[in-house]
Amino acid sequence: MGYFTDTLRAMRTTLRNVFRPPTTVEFPDVVRPRAERFRASFALIDDENGESACVGCLTCEKICPSQVIKVKASPKRESPVTGKKRAYADDFVLDLSACIQCELCVQVCNNDAIVMVREPEQPAFNREDLVLGMEKLRANGRGKTVAWGRGTGLQEMQESKPKVEKPAKPKPAPVEAAKVETPAEPAKVEAAPAEPAKVESAPAAAPAEAAPEKSDCSAAEEAP
Numbered sequence: 001m002g003y004f005t006d007t008l009r010a011m012r013t014t015l016r017n018v019f020r021p022p023t024t025v026e027f028p029d030v031v032r033p034r035a036e037r038f039r040a041s042f043a044l045i046d047d048e049n050g051e052s053a054c055v056g057c058l059t060c061e062k063i064c065p066s067q068v069i070k071v072k073a074s075p076k077r078e079s080p081v082t083g084k085k086r087a088y089a090d091d092f093v094l095d096l097s098a099c100i101q102c103e104l105c106v107q108v109c110n111n112d113a114i115v116m117v118r119e120p121e122q123p124a125f126n127r128e129d130l131v132l133g134m135e136k137l138r139a140n141g142r143g144k145t146v147a148w149g150r151g152t153g154l155q156e157m158q159e160s161k162p163k164v165e166k167p168a169k170p171k172p173a174p175v176e177a178a179k180v181e182t183p184a185e186p187a188k189v190e191a192a193p194a195e196p197a198k199v200e201s202a203p204a205a206a207p208a209e210a211a212p213e214k215s216d217c218s219a220a221e222e223a224p
């Protein structure tokens, strides 16, 4: 009996969904609009002279937690465009299949040479097809939509981040206030004037006793 009712319930769910519009699309023929900050792959940017902006400083290679970047730096040489000496990267390889998309490589690049792009790479059957070489990365920089984040911009954002002040801890005010307001001490202070009253009475008695002595002395002096 239980199997029969379960089957009927499953059939009811199936029939209900048959007439609903599909919630999937035929990717890659149809691409859904992506979020503004969607990032999927990488690119190397050319500078204003048409050369790769990468100077082979290896910073991105060193910070990559997945160790999927390999840069072959070259000694400084004259630029064929400007004639000035500058550093180059002779080779640049990024293994996208093991990348965790942390974007640290983009954040540390002081030349804004490596960036992320919004279009993903074509799905592949082999891992080797997701290893991006220098030519592929430079082609991405020319043909794909570059994401908003650049190394220098991201660094400035972190430096100008306002410090969040922690709210002050509430003081145990009621306990201290109760101690201050204890009426015991003022009561002692008010009782103090009682003693000066005794002191004032003492000098009054002293002249009374001294008076006869004075009279004696004066009598003794007067006697001879």
Ligand code: SF4
Pocket: 053, 054, 055, 056, 057, 058, 059, 060, 061, 071, 089, 108, 109, 110, 111, 112, 113, 114
């Ligand atoms: S991409 Fe940037 S951080 Fe990486 S080697 Fe080139 S210049 Fe250095």
Ligand code: SF4
Pocket: 063, 064, 065, 066, 067, 068, 069, 094, 098, 099, 100, 101, 102, 103, 104, 105, 106
């Ligand atoms: S985004 Fe990918 S390549 Fe860049 S540092 Fe992170 S893991 Fe490495």
